[in-house]
Amino acid sequence: MTNKKVFNWLDERLGLTAIYKTIFERKIPKVNWWFTLGSATLFLFALQVVTGIMLSVYYVPSPDKAYDSIEFIMSGVAFGWLIRGIHHWGATLMVITVFIHMLRVFFYGAYKYPREITWVTGVFLLLATLGMGFTGYLLPWNQKAYWATTVGTSIAGTVPGIGDFILRALRGGDDLSGVTLARFFAAHIWIFPLLIIILIGVHLYLVIRIGISAVPGKND
Amino acid sequence: MSGSHNLSRRDFTKAVMTFVGAVMGAVVGIPVAGYLVSPAVKAQKTDAWVTIGPLDDYTAGQPALFSFTRAKVNGWEKTVNSYGVYVVRAEGDAVKVLSNACTHLGCRVTWQQDQNAYTCPCHDARFGRDGEVLSGPPPRALDGYETRVENGTLSIRLLE
Amino acid sequence: MTEDQKQAYKEKYLRAKHNGEHFFPDTIYKDLIVAFAIFLLLVGLALFVGVASEPRADPSDTSYVPRPEWYFLFLFEMLKFFPGNLEWLGTTIIPAAAVLALLLLPFFDRNPARHWKKRKFALGFMGIVVLGMVALTVRAAVTTPVQQESTVATTVAEKIAAGQDLYSVQCVECHGAEGEGGVVSGVEGLEGVTIKAIHTQDEMYTRNDDTLFNIVDYGQPNLGMPPFGKGYGGELSRSDIEYIVTFMRYSWDDRAELPKEAAQASAIPALGPDEIPSYDTHIAPLVKRYCVSCHRSGKENNNYLMTSYDQVMNSGDHEPNIVPGDLNSNLIRMLHREDIEAGGPMPPTKALKPEYIQLFERWIKAGAPQTTTK
Structure with a gap:
């Protein structure tokens, strides 16, 4: 039984059994199907990470080449259309699952004591997901992307007092340009994903520590 | 809930997990592998x-x-x-x-x-x-x- | 919440947990099924719906109707309700207030109850907000003006084909079907001007794609070439110009290798010895390549238009130019470079290849059918 020996040796040092027990052996109240939306979102996020990394293998964040490189992904690389298709629709589905997950938590009053912080991290996750949607929309550098982002950033420019500043900060200058594309790309593949991963970590830690909320009864 | 019942339920879930994981792994993994090596396969002839x-x-x-x-x-x-x-x-x-x-x-x-x-x-x-x-x-x-x-x-x- | 209430909640929760299920295998089983269903849905969407191809970003094309991704539509639509001087209310105050309210929800909602019957106000309020968002999204979707569809070519073969079509319409009357140039005739303002060939090595080796793009886009007004790009008042989008440049590069630059599938796509269909030519398969590609540049509306051409079968058969000041079965039809005589009442030799700059003229003759002899099934 060398396998067992190796495992025990590792377990003694890493505490794998304890981790396994806290995550998988925990008991939770009887819940219904609406409670699967959180894990569904996590699953979608994982899928977005995988397909997103794959897309970055061929994508070039430059106004000259972004469109051509996506064209190449779609018709020049084997299965590129499938990977981009999953990434594209995955984004849409993720927004839906995040939103319904939030509505479910709201409906059951699960944001109340002792889960306030879980809720706050959840709201940040919702915002970060929308941020992913907004930054990712520009990357294909097609007509839709270009004009939607022009208008979207202009909206931020109407903030009283500091609108112009925000607009230039978002676009990296006065116009939508290669600088905008580069910073949206950085936000889309580094900043937001990192933020989301950290927030998911806290969110899940709290979910496991405090326990998932029960479906409220008439007296709750 | 008897012990044996519980056990078989666990095994069943494990089997389903393995199956579903394998299907998803294959549906994503095979295209991803093809996607990565694609330029090596499609040689241009002059x-x-x-x-x-x-x-x-x-x-x-x-x-x-x-x-x-x-x-x-x-x-x-x-x-x-x-x-x-x-x-x-x-x-x-x-x-x-x-x-x-x-x-x-x-x-x-x-x-x-x-x-x-x-x-x-x-x-x-x-x-x-x-x-x-x-x-x-x-x-x-x-x-x-x-x-x-x-x-x-x-x-x-x-x-x- | 008072300490007692907190204690009571904790005890009750512990009981619920005790009477509950194991995360593994009970809960995870449900999660797994839902995740798998979502996965199948995603792959299905990618397979059967896919991602629509859009034209390249074109800052000069101001006709494009900008729309955000669907989940921002409600915000976008909401702005329609704020007049100019109150715009900041819709763009800043309301979204900021909503986000803040959402974030701080657990801190200002002091109602300890969790069951929906005891939280009618909170749920009602949220319900109205969500319904409002849905209504705004639907309204936005319904009121969006229809976007003018433009063809998007993705592969090199498609680009070359699209470029050839555009070249035939926009460029042939001055530069000739093969870029051979010559003396211009029938073009307002450029009558009798000699235009140098643009399909030579001198041209193709010394001008890169960007240069060619700029020439088409801005024109060379001092040399007589008008601008064609939308940004300068022409008809062509950036994608269109890109297709034309691609077509020129692959057709005339002997350093660029034409992909096989592209060569097949742009070839004029061959005709068997006993086959009867038809307009749709054989004549239309020739007409498109050699005639349409001048023979379309808005051009000086004795009102003879050639953009459809009916026009080719019955239009123009000297109609009919084609009489089925009659090889003395105007069109055939002009193709043979006769100068007749209906007009001079056609195409004006250079005769068609003999095999193409023969194709026209065989077609007219066979009764000028539109399709082969006829």
Whole structure:
């Protein structure tokens, strides 16, 4: 039984059994199907990470080449259309699952004591997901992307007092340009994903520590 | 809930997890593998006649370098590759055209009149006038091209 | 919440947990099924719906109707309700207030109850907000003006084909069907001007794609070439110009290798010895390539238009130019470079290849059918 020996040796040092027990052996109240939306979102996020990394293998964040490189992904690389298709629709589905997950938590009053912080991290996750949607929309550098982002950033420019500043900060200058594309790309593949991963970590830690909320009864 | 019932339920879930995981892994994993290696599989084939110029421009017995470029689409960009060939003319219309890429690792060889040899700047390989290996590590003689002379104009067939 | 309430909640929760299920295998089983269903849905969407191809970003094309991704539509639509001087209310105050309210929800919602019957106000309020968002999204979707569809070519072969079509319409009357140039005839303002060939090595080797693009886009007004790009008042989008440049590069630059599938797509269909030519398969590609540049509306051409079968058969000041079965039809005589009442030799700059003229003759002899089934 060398396998067992190796495992025990590792377990003694890493505490794998304890981790396994806290995550998988925990008991939770009887819940219904609406409670699967959180894990569904996590699953979608994982899928977005995988397909997103794959897309970055061929994508070039430059106004000259972004469109051509996506064209190449779609018709020049084997299965590129499938990977981009999953990434594209995955984004849409993720927004839906995040939103319904939030509505479910709201409906059951699960944001109340002792889960306030879980809720706050959840709201940040919702915002970060929308941020992913907004930054990712520009990357294909097609007509839709270009004009939607022009208008979207202009909206931020109407903030009283500091609108112009925000607009230039978002676009990296006065116009939508290669600088905008580069910073949206950085936000889309580094900043937001990192933020989301950290927030998911806290969110899940709290979910496991405090326990998932029960479906409220008439007296709750 | 009896123990055995619980156990079988666990095993069942494990089996379903393995199955679902395998299906998703395959549906994503196989395309991803294909996606990554795709450029290695789709090789572009070139078969074209390239005009070198009037044969009379070349002196018999004196290898002369001729350079030309070809544009190729690599993914999303056009790559211009430059080629160098040595035209080695014998008497009459007999002519040999050699690639200047060393057969060892592809460094470009140059004709040295004083040594009567092509020398490679990378690993000191030397090739004779007709491309044969004189010394050094190359595995074979310099690659030659199929040639054609029409109305005194020399062309070579570029096959890749 | 008072300490007692907190204690009571904790005890009750512990009981619920005790009577509950194991995360593994009970809960995870449900999660797994939902995740798998979502996965199948995603792959299905990618397979059967895919991602629509859009034209390249074109800052000069101001006709494009900008729309955000669907989940921002409600915000976008909401702005329609704020007049100019109150715009900041819709763009800043309301979204900021909403986000803040959402974030701080657990801190200002002091109602300890969790069951929906005891939280009618909170749920009602949220319900109205969500309904409002849905309504705004639907309204936005319904009121969006229809975007003018433009063809998007993705592969090199498609680009070359699209470029050839555009070249035939926009460029042939001056530069000739093969870029051979010559003396211009029938073009307002350029009558009798000699235009140099643009398909030569001199041209193709010394101008890269960007240069060619700029020439088409801005024109060379001092040399007589008008601008064609939308940004300078022409008809062509950036994608269109890109297709034309691609077509020129692959057709005339002997350093660029034409992909096999592209060569097949742009070839004029061959005709068997006993086959009867038809307009749709054989004549239309020729007409498109050699005639349409001048023979379309808005051009000087004796009102003879050639953009459809009916027009080719019955239009123009000297109609009919084609009489089925009659090889003395105007069109055939002009193709043979006769100068007749209906007009001079056609195409004006250079005769069609004999095999193409023969194709026209065989077609007219066979009764000028539109389709082969006829």
